[in-house]
Amino acid sequence: MGVRETEVAVQRESAPRTLALATAIGILVSGGLLYLAARRVDVEQLRAALSTARWWPWVPLAVTSYLCGHLVRGYRCAALLRGQATLGTLSATDIVIAGYASNNVLPARLGEFVRVGILSARTGLPVWQSLSVTALERVVDGIAILALLMVASINTVASPWLTALTRVAGLVLGTAGIGLLAAVAWPTLPVSIASRIGARLGAAAHDKLVRTAGQLAAGVKNLRNSQVALRFVLASLLVWTLEAGMFVALLPAFGLEPDFWRGTLVMGVTNLGLLAPSTPGFVGTFHAFCAEALATQGVDPSVAMSFAVVAHLSFFVPVTLWGAVVLLASGVKLGATVGAVRAARNANHVRTVNGVTLHVISSETAHRTAVVPSPFLKSVVEALVARSDRDDDIDRRALISAAQFSAEQLAALSVLLQTAFAIGMGMFRSWVVLRYLTRFEKLPLARRRLAAESWAFGPITLFRMLFKPIRGVCVLAYYERRGAP
Amino acid sequence: MTTRRTEVLVIGSGAGGATTALALAERGHQVTVLEEGGSYDLPEYGGDAVLGMQKLYRKRGMTPLMGRVPIGFVEGSCLGGSTEINSGFWHRTPRETLLRWKAHYGLDVTPEELTPHFEWAEKMLNVSLYGKPWPRSTEVFDRGAKAMGWSGQEVPRAAHDCASSNTCASGCARGAKQGMSRGVLPAAQAAGVKVLTRCHVVRILTHRARATGVLARLTQADGSVEHVRIDTEAVVVCAGPSQTPALLQRSGFSRRIGATLLIHPMLKVVARFPEVINAHKSVLPLLQIKEFWPDISFGGGFFTPGHAAMMLSENWLTARDELDALPHLAGYYIGVRGNGVGKVRTNFFTGEPLCTYELSRDDVKHLSAGMGRLAMLLLAAGAEKVHSTVQGIAPITSQSEATRWIDEPLPARALNLTTVHAFSAVPAGENEELTAVNSVGKLRGADNIWVNDASILPDSPGVNPQGTVMALARRNATKLSEELQ
Numbered sequence: 001m002g003v004r005e006t007e008v009a010v011q012r013e014s015a016p017r018t019l020a021l022a023t024a025i026g027i028l029v030s031g032g033l034l035y036l037a038a039r040r041v042d043v044e045q046l047r048a049a050l051s052t053a054r055w056w057p058w059v060p061l062a063v064t065s066y067l068c069g070h071l072v073r074g075y076r077c078a079a080l081l082r083g084q085a086t087l088g089t090l091s092a093t094d095i096v097i098a099g100y101a102s103n104n105v106l107p108a109r110l111g112e113f114v115r116v117g118i119l120s121a122r123t124g125l126p127v128w129q130s131l132s133v134t135a136l137e138r139v140v141d142g143i144a145i146l147a148l149l150m151v152a153s154i155n156t157v158a159s160p161w162l163t164a165l166t167r168v169a170g171l172v173l174g175t176a177g178i179g180l181l182a183a184v185a186w187p188t189l190p191v192s193i194a195s196r197i198g199a200r201l202g203a204a205a206h207d208k209l210v211r212t213a214g215q216l217a218a219g220v221k222n223l224r225n226s227q228v229a230l231r232f233v234l235a236s237l238l239v240w241t242l243e244a245g246m247f248v249a250l251l252p253a254f255g256l257e258p259d260f261w262r263g264t265l266v267m268g269v270t271n272l273g274l275l276a277p278s279t280p281g282f283v284g285t286f287h288a289f290c291a292e293a294l295a296t297q298g299v300d301p302s303v304a305m306s307f308a309v310v311a312h313l314s315f316f317v318p319v320t321l322w323g324a325v326v327l328l329a330s331g332v333k334l335g336a337t338v339g340a341v342r343a344a345r346n347a348n349h350v351r352t353v354n355g356v357t358l359h360v361i362s363s364e365t366a367h368r369t370a371v372v373p374s375p376f377l378k379s380v381v382e383a384l385v386a387r388s389d390r391d392d393d394i395d396r397r398a399l400i401s402a403a404q405f406s407a408e409q410l411a412a413l414s415v416l417l418q419t420a421f422a423i424g425m426g427m428f429r430s431w432v433v434l435r436y437l438t439r440f441e442k443l444p445l446a447r448r449r450l451a452a453e454s455w456a457f458g459p460i461t462l463f464r465m466l467f468k469p470i471r472g473v474c475v476l477a478y479y480e481r482r483g484a485p
Numbered sequence: 486m487t488t489r490r491t492e493v494l495v496i497g498s499g500a501g502g503a504t505t506a507l508a509l510a511e512r513g514h515q516v517t518v519l520e521e522g523g524s525y526d527l528p529e530y531g532g533d534a535v536l537g538m539q540k541l542y543r544k545r546g547m548t549p550l551m552g553r554v555p556i557g558f559v560e561g562s563c564l565g566g567s568t569e570i571n572s573g574f575w576h577r578t579p580r581e582t583l584l585r586w587k588a589h590y591g592l593d594v595t596p597e598e599l600t601p602h603f604e605w606a607e608k609m610l611n612v613s614l615y616g617k618p619w620p621r622s623t624e625v626f627d628r629g630a631k632a633m634g635w636s637g638q639e640v641p642r643a644a645h646d647c648a649s650s651n652t653c654a655s656g657c658a659r660g661a662k663q664g665m666s667r668g669v670l671p672a673a674q675a676a677g678v679k680v681l682t683r684c685h686v687v688r689i690l691t692h693r694a695r696a697t698g699v700l701a702r703l704t705q706a707d708g709s710v711e712h713v714r715i716d717t718e719a720v721v722v723c724a725g726p727s728q729t730p731a732l733l734q735r736s737g738f739s740r741r742i743g744a745t746l747l748i749h750p751m752l753k754v755v756a757r758f759p760e761v762i763n764a765h766k767s768v769l770p771l772l773q774i775k776e777f778w779p780d781i782s783f784g785g786g787f788f789t790p791g792h793a794a795m796m797l798s799e800n801w802l803t804a805r806d807e808l809d810a811l812p813h814l815a816g817y818y819i820g821v822r823g824n825g826v827g828k829v830r831t832n833f834f835t836g837e838p839l840c841t842y843e844l845s846r847d848d849v850k851h852l853s854a855g856m857g858r859l860a861m862l863l864l865a866a867g868a869e870k871v872h873s874t875v876q877g878i879a880p881i882t883s884q885s886e887a888t889r890w891i892d893e894p895l896p897a898r899a900l901n902l903t904t905v906h907a908f909s910a911v912p913a914g915e916n917e918e919l920t921a922v923n924s925v926g927k928l929r930g931a932d933n934i935w936v937n938d939a940s941i942l943p944d945s946p947g948v949n950p951q952g953t954v955m956a957l958a959r960r961n962a963t964k965l966s967e968e969l970q
Contacts, residue, residue, distance in 0.1 A: 186834035191712060192687060192735065195700045199690045203697070206690065207714060210700065214712050355679040356491065356517050358703065359714040366708030387805055405535055412547040414837060457802050461898060464876065468555070469547075472795045472901075479808065480533045480791025 050306045058253035062314045065245035070097055070319070072242060073137075076235035077119075080133060080222055084365050085123035094326045095119050099134075101323015104281040104316055118330060128211065128362050132219025137236075139180055142173040142275075144236040148244065149268030155261035159296040162269065169272050179216075184224055187217045207361045214362030221364070243267050246314060254307050262297055269293035270311075281320075286312045373407035376429065377470075379441045381406050383452035384471060385478040389445055395482045402478035409473045417469065424466030428455055490716040491517045491679075493969070494699060495723055496686050496732065499566020500954040501938030502723030503665035503673060504606070508962035509721075510676035514969060517715070518673070519684040519701060521724070522563035524666070530569075530656025534791045537655025541570050548727070550827065550842040550904070556750060557903040558840065560725050564682055565666035567725065568951060571905065572653050572769055572787075573642040573662045575612045576948035577603050578956065581779070590914030590943035593924035594960065602956040609672070610663040611645035620649055620767035622785055622815040625758060627772055629866030633858075635776035637783075642771070643951070649768040654787045687712075687836065689720055689736035695932045696720045719969060721926075723938040723958070726907035730829040730940060731838035733911065733928070740930060741921035742911055746827030747945050748842055749906040751818045752852045752875070753786055754859060755796050756868040757807060764788040764815035774862070779822050779947040780847075781855040783862065788816040799876045799901045807872065817863065819855030820906075822945045823848050829910045840907075849897050857890030874901040906939075906950055913941035925964040937961050 074093025081087050099115025106114070112134055119130040146169055153162060183190050194213035198206030223229040241264075248263030256262075273289030274282050290308035295301050349360040373381070381403045386394055410421060432440040432451055440448060456467035492515035495506045502518060509516045525540065538546040543562035550556040561567035578599065586592040606612070619627070623639075630637035644653075644662040653662055660667055674680060683704040690698045698716040705711070722729050730743035764770075770785020786792070793814055797804040807814060827842035860871040860881040870880040871887070876899040881887050911928075913936075914920035921929060926941050928934040937958045939950050946953050 182834075188687070188836045189834050191700075192836050195688050195690070196737070199688070199692065199697075203714070203716075206700075210712055210714075353703075354681055356681050356715065358711075359716070361700075361712040361714060363709060363711040366705075366710075384801075401535070405539075408539070409545055409547050412545040414832075414839070415835065416839075417547075417549075453802060457800075471801075472557075472798050475794040475798045475801070476791040477535050478791075479794035480535050480789060482790070 048302075050309065053253045053306060053310060054255075055253060055310075058249050059310065059314060062246040062249035062253075062311075063318050065242050065249055066314060067318060067322075069239045069242035069246075070100070072235050072239045076232060076239065077133065077137070079228060079231050079235065080136070080219075081123065081125070082228065083222065083369070084129075085125050087123055091122065095122060097319055097323045098326045098330070099323075101320045101327065104320045104323070107280050114327075125365060126363050128215050129218045129364055132215035132217075135216065136180070136219040136223075139173070139176045140232065140236045141240070142169070142272075143177050144233075144240045145268050145271050146170055146173050147237070148240055148264050149272070152261045152264040152268060156259075156265050157297050162265075162293070162296060165269065165272060180220060183216050184220045184229070187221065187224070190214075190217050203359075207359065211362045214364070218362070218364035225369075240267065240271075243271070247311060250307060250311055250314065253310065254303050256299065256303075256307075262294075265297070266290055266293045266311075281316055283312075286315070371404075371408045371411045373403040375441045376425070376439075377407055377410075378403040379443075379448055380425075380452055380470060381474040381478070382445065383448040384456060384474050386445060386449055389449065391445060395478075398478050398482035401481045402474050405477035406470055406474045410469060413469060421466070421469050424463075428463075428466065431455075490698075490718060491515055492717070493517070493719045493721060494519060494715060494717040495721045496699070497521075497566060497723035497725060497728070497938060498564050498665060498670060498680065499561065499723065499725060499938065500568050500665060500951050501958040502721075503565065503568075503669040504955045504958040505721050505723055505937045505962045505965075506678045507669055507673035507676060508959045509966055509969075510673055510678045512963070512966040512970075514966060515677070516673070517679045517681065517717075518670075519686055519699070519715070520564050520566075520680065520682045521685045521728075522561070522566075522682065524564040524680075524682045525656065527656075527658055527660050531650065531652040531658025532655050534655055534787075534789050537570065537652075541656055543725075543727075548840070550746075550748065550840045550907075552841050552843045554844055554897055554900050554902060556748070556842055557901075558727075558748070558907060559903075559905060560727065560907070563666075564680070565664040565670065567905070568643075569656050569664035569666060570654050571664075571951065572949070573644040573664075573951075574640045574773070574784075574949040575607070575610070575643055575952050576640065576946075578946055578953040579779070579948060582946050582948075586914065586943045589916070590912060590919050591916040591924070592914040592920075592943055594957070599956045599960060602959040603952060605959060606952065606955040607641075609668055610643035611668075612641045612643050613645050614639055614641055615647060615768075615771050617649075619771060620764075621760070621762045622764040622767060622788070623770045623772055625756075625760075625762065625815065625866045625868075626770045626774075626785060626817065626862075629862035629864075629868075630772065630774050630776075632865035633776075633862050635774055635862065637772045637774040637776070639771045640773050640784075640949075647768055651765065651767055651769070651787070651789065653769065684713075686724070686732055687735065689722075689732065689934065690714070691736065691931070691934075694930060696934050719933040719935070719965075721935045721937050721962075721965070722928075723936070726910050726939045727829055727838045727840050729936055729938055730910040731831045731836075733934075733936075734829075734831040735836055738928060738930060738934075741919070743829035743831075743838075745909050745912055745919075745944075746829050746840060746842060746907060747825075747909040748823045748827060748904040749820045749945060749947075750823050750825075750842075750844065750848055750852060750902045751786075751820045751904055752856055752873065752900060752902055753796050753816060753818045754856065754863070754874070755793060755804075755807070755814050755816050755872045756863040756866075757810060757870045757872075758813050758815065758866075758868050760867070761812045762815045763812050765790055765793065765811060770815070770817065777855070777858065780851050781822075781858070782820045782947070783855065783859050784818055784820060786816040786818045788814070792816060796874050797872055799874045800872065800878070800880075804872050804880070807870075817859060819852055819859050821848055821851040821855060822947045823904075824945070827907075827910075844897060844900075844902075846894075849894050849900075852900065852902075853890045853893065853895040856895065857887050860887035860890070875899050876901065908939040908942040908946070908950055909944050911936045911940040912943040914943055919943070926961045927965075927968075935961070935965055937965075 073096045075089045078087045078092040099111045102114035103111030116130040120127045190213035194209040198209035244264040244267040247267045251258045270290040287308040291304040294304035455463040495518045498520040506516045506518045541563045546559040550558045561570045647661045685702045687700045703711045733742045774783035825845040830839045872880045912920045913922045926935045926937045
């Protein structure tokens with residue numbers, strides 16, 4: 001009985017037709033929004049507002065703030081990929097800018113694919129993973145915008161439609177945020193759920209769902225490091241604060257008070273509006289949402305529209321120019337890049353390993369996280385293995401080996417047991433500080449032994465249980481490496 | 486697109502998986518084995534206990550069974566599974582056990598039916614007695630058994646030409662011990678079986694109760710990971726007592742899966758003799774005392790400097806100085822036929838099994854009586870002291886102290902127990918109220934999924950289970966072959 005081969009019909013996505021449809025919808029939406037925004041605008045007043053606007057120093061200030069936001073985006077992207085790819089902040093900024101610039105000239109947010117393509121080419125990351133990084137940034141961006149918008153709406157004039165917009169966006173982004181947190185906490189969960197759902201829908205749908213879930217899981221992998229996660233969240237808030245800075249800086253150009261929360265509100269509404277399909281460069285959509293948000297704050301519609309026009313230019317021109325330079329310097333052909341990325345995204349690779357046929361659904365690069373014993377753990381191990389108070393009684397090589405082994409063993413425990421151990425050690429450390437008025441690591445060996453032994457081998461069952469994971473493991477490793485006396 | 490569909494996927498390469506793969510391949514089936522762990526050559530075996538745990542054990546050996554008394558549980562996670570790290574002790578299934586399984590669970594298998602499969606396995610693995618003068622740790626054990634008038638006999642092992650290197654638990658570097666990677670798997674590969682290592686099966690993909698393939702995570706040499714789909718016409722799950730039920734649960738099967746995990750709880754002791762034993766330099770004691778079988782058995786455990794320290798660590802403050810007399814120490818165990826309540830549940834968020842086991846009153850009673858009797862035996866053999874792995878229990882130095890524990894139960898919460906034998910989480914038989922698979926391992930509620938490892942033993946065999954697992958697996962594979970054809 002040999003390997004059986006089955007012909008499977010595959011439905012191929014009709015990419016050009018989908019793109020044309022997305023473009024048409026974008027143009028329609030943009031046109032409609034532009035009409036809605038412009039119908040209350042007096043053209044003469046608009047011209048007057050534009051001509052009387054004070055461009056200096058407000059527009060350069062606004063552009064600077066906006067571009068600084070892109071630098072932070074670059075830093076954020078590089079931080080997110082640390083350990084997986086070698087990417088400096090400036091290179092990452094170039095890639096981010098190239099994506100934004102491409103979105104300004106291509107329909108249906110195809111710029112995101114350009115960015116994915118360049119990121120992949122520059123870093124060697126799989127296309128799937130580059131896509132997931134971009135998707136992750138989008139979700140966190142949305143949450144950051146929403147957070148700022150909510151604070152801004154408390155500090156500005158409320159309006160019913162703004163409340164409705166915030167609620168809808170909150171629901172969508174809140175759900176995405178919960179999904180994101182789940183993917184960070186339990187990286188295998190999205191793939192497992194996707195597979196469970198997809199298995200009922202056939203192989204092609206299964207693979208597509210699993211691929212998407214795998215991308216998400218791969219993208220958020222670095223966020224399991226609490227320091228990286230904190231940096232990522234703070235950088236995201238800074239990005240949108242700087243973008244709000246662009247809107248705040250433009251307010252005085254039209255004789256309006258440079259109120260930070262008002263500028264933040266306009267930034268938030270405008271950017272949430274950009275989630276809707278639109279023309280390249282968000283013409284129409286940007287203007288409609290920006291002007292409408294400003295109008296809710298009692299600003300004359302014509303002035304609001306003038307503000308929107310200038311804000312859009314500040315948003316569009318510098319980034320498009322910078323992006324064009326990057327794209328030219330990189331020799332990137334937009335169409336080819338987009339095509340390659342889309343093809344990679346949809347492809348189902350079949351390959352053979354050791355004679356076994358595998359349908360490769362997604363892949364992620366190696367994630368190197370070396371387990372290093374903390375100074376506290378080293379001190380605990382030393383206190384537990386030492387058989388006298390004399391430092392020179394200890395075999396240092398065996399001790400280092402035992403501490404390293406203990407750290408790795410603890411990292412192999414289930415999350416539940418790791419948490420229980422961490423809580424237990426937290427209790428122990430607090431007790432040491434209260435008892436000896438200093439940290440455990442600072443104590444001389446004699447006292448450390450006394451403290452550790454009173455818990456690990458003492459009369460209180462709970463304390464002994466808390467030390468159980470480390471007790472046996474460290475003596476096993478120490479005496480195994482030290483050998484027979 | 487063309488898809489290649491393998492005929493039978495065997496998940497796991499331990500005693501059950503390797504035997505199944507070979508038996509099916511010999512009957513002309515196209516078989517692929519998926520193994521979660523790595524594949525190692527002989528030179529990579531035989532390091533110290535620390536290295537062995539890092540390389541060959543599931544989660545580095547940090548997979549305790551949770552319960553009011555946590556029990557250390559280890560299993561292999563490498564090509565060959567737990568057969569690479571066990572002692573190689575070989576028992577045929579006791580006739581009494583098979584008769585009980587038939588009467589209680591409706592397991593439709595007779596001792597005569599299994600005989601040719603035992604003969605095949607014993608030939609394949611070169612099962613034999615040690616054939617050389619016993620090491621001292623065995624001699625003193627035998628001396629004690631004779632002094633007590635208890636029946637004890639050398640147990641044959643799948644370790645022909647054993648050189649007494651004391652590295653069974655970290656892989657036999659001489660290749661004397663016949664783990665599955667030595668004989669059975671190479672024979673299977675010669676018969677056409679394909680093997681894929683570092684391939685963790687996430688889920689079995691099913692459509693209308695029929696397995697169509699599996700979703701797996703394949704780890705590359707550089708640490709990168711791919712999600713792959715492997716299509717198949719039949720699946721045989723042989724992933725071990727914790728992973729098999731977890732995989733079935735992740736794949737949507739729950740009826741009688743994971744609800745009946747059983748183990749052989751083991752309590753260890755360290756005996757100090759006046760004479761030099763050098764147990765840490767020789768193969769583990771080769772005798773097993775079956776005087777109190779089926780409830781209680783005695784045997785010898787792996788004994789290295791690290792193991793000695795770990796065993797003494799329960800009473801470290803009073804016992805640690807014994808390490809200075811390491812050449813005079815030897816380790817033994819009390820194994821009981823557990824009848825507590827064990828379960829394997831799958832963590833929804835991580836997909837990992839959470840194994841629990843609650844000791845029964847009988848378990849504690851048997852462990853206590855066993856400890857008393859084993860101490861009596863060791864003292865009769867000339868031991869000066871017997872240290873137990875029971876926290877707070879002073880070393881036993883006289884027969885009168887030892888007899889105390891024959892009638893008095895040890896404090897359960899103070900026990901430090903381990904086990905290397907787990908089974909019965911997917912019990913087999915025709916009694917549908919008590920079992921999850923039929924007598925040949927076919928999963929109820931699925932058309933083409935079989936289970937063929939230690940999970941299907943209906944309850945405790947009371948002896949080292951490798952022989953039973955291999956004989957049943959080969960017998961079931963022949964039935965499966967008939968059904969496939």
